[in-house]
Amino acid sequence: MFQKKSLAFLEKLLLTSSPTGFESAAAKVFREETETFCDRVETDVLGNTIAAINPDAPFRVMLAGHYDEIGFQITYISDDGLIYFRANGGIDKLNVPSSEVDILTANGPVRGVIGKKPIHLLKAEERDRALALEDMWIDIGVDSREEAEKLVSVGDPVANRTNFRMLNENRICSKGLDDKIGAFVVAEVMRKLAERRPAVGVFGVGTVQEEVGYRGAKVSCFGVAPQVGFGIDVGFATDLPDIPKKVFGDVALGKGPEVNRSCDSNLPLYDRIMRISRENKIPVQISTGHRATGGTDTCCMQMNRDGVATALISIPNRYMHSQVEICDLRDAYGAVELITETILSFTGKETFRPGLD
Numbered sequence: 001m002f003q004k005k006s007l008a009f010l011e012k013l014l015l016t017s018s019p020t021g022f023e024s025a026a027a028k029v030f031r032e033e034t035e036t037f038c039d040r041v042e043t044d045v046l047g048n049t050i051a052a053i054n055p056d057a058p059f060r061v062m063l064a065g066h067y068d069e070i071g072f073q074i075t076y077i078s079d080d081g082l083i084y085f086r087a088n089g090g091i092d093k094l095n096v097p098s099s100e101v102d103i104l105t106a107n108g109p110v111r112g113v114i115g116k117k118p119i120h121l122l123k124a125e126e127r128d129r130a131l132a133l134e135d136m137w138i139d140i141g142v143d144s145r146e147e148a149e150k151l152v153s154v155g156d157p158v159a160n161r162t163n164f165r166m167l168n169e170n171r172i173c174s175k176g177l178d179d180k181i182g183a184f185v186v187a188e189v190m191r192k193l194a195e196r197r198p199a200v201g202v203f204g205v206g207t208v209q210e211e212v213g214y215r216g217a218k219v220s221c222f223g224v225a226p227q228v229g230f231g232i233d234v235g236f237a238t239d240l241p242d243i244p245k246k247v248f249g250d251v252a253l254g255k256g257p258e259v260n261r262s263c264d265s266n267l268p269l270y271d272r273i274m275r276i277s278r279e280n281k282i283p284v285q286i287s288t289g290h291r292a293t294g295g296t297d298t299c300c301m302q303m304n305r306d307g308v309a310t311a312l313i314s315i316p317n318r319y320m321h322s323q324v325e326i327c328d329l330r331d332a333y334g335a336v337e338l339i340t341e342t343i344l345s346f347t348g349k350e351t352f353r354p355g356l357d
């Protein structure tokens, strides 16, 4: 399982807020960690971090894990100092009221809470429906716009308060496991490969702005120009009530990483990953997703330039896009082992042409 220093890195990443579009603090954590073992670490103009081993090798493998998380931005400050906001990424309005938040200003975080009318004062029809975001506000403890504007500005990013904790030895609970757990897996694969030296070039990329359409993966993949790409993201655990397995498949926490089988998956690469899992006795769960494409950095990498052989490896996740997402460390460790062994099996001669390779 993970070494202490790896777990400390994961904790640091989860305790660093990085709402979509404002990822620099998490990028710094990712960069400083990967700099300790990678051959070269670069940051591009969008804020992606590209950590490389054997960067000059002709055969290149890219790993993508996004370190942005869903969040908000300030739209308006009222005369009485209440702060209104909109979403960046797929926010579930039911999860928003009563959240503790940090407004990330140039002068540091400003603490606030998301308020709404008390239940007693809601009209009968309001009690049974989700409030719109404009029916809520952020209260930072001031009484006027003038006071608020001394602290925050329209456009400032807003993040849910960090809340990492272990529920027990294996189960980790935090906001933003989507997809800091994936960015963590990327870095941990690089840590292992730095010791075991693959025959190919490997680029571990912490990507930005996945939650608003894979923007970081798109440009970093163009820059890296890999032949093979692994997307590492969270996937839906279905070991919960009222998630029909007929539709969403059978995926449980703690039973291994998901190997996705969809239009995002290159067939020879999928076969190789499954062979590696059998040979190394790494338990995996096969998932298809509930659509033909998973809508992650993976599908974006697949369509780079003249095509990339891609695989999506998912870490099962409960309560996705809430402040209390849960993952299992054993699944993340399985993902690290599976991806590491698969990359070590590459000679650099593979073509990954379906039906030919």
Ligand SMILES: [Zn+2]
Residues within 6 Å of the ligand: 066, 178, 179, 210, 233, 234
């Ligand atoms: Zn994600």
